[in-house]
Amino acid sequence: MDCETGRFRLGLAAELAALMGAEHVPLGEVGAGDLVQAVTDTRRGWDDPRSTAGRSAA
Numbered sequence: 001m002d003c004e005t006g007r008f009r010l011g012l013a014a015e016l017a018a019l020m021g022a023e024h025v026p027l028g029e030v031g032a033g034d035l036v037q038a039v040t041d042t043r044r045g046w047d048d049p050r051s052t053a054g055r056s057a058a
Contacts, residue, residue, distance in 0.1 A: 002026045 002013035002024060017024035 001030060 002017075004010065004013060005027075014024045016022075
């Protein structure tokens with residue numbers, strides 16, 4: 001999630017998302033309900049021992 005605003009943006013969130021193979025999402029495009037759902041879905045994956053959601057491959 002990209003929280004940078006204003007004239008001087010470093011673009012670090014976009015770069016990090018690209019390196020992680022993740023989606024880059026500007027904060028202005030995220031609604032509270034979407035954020036709650038994303039966290040809920042991720043936590044659900046962590047609670048399932050068969051899932052690798054939210055875990056890095058070692």
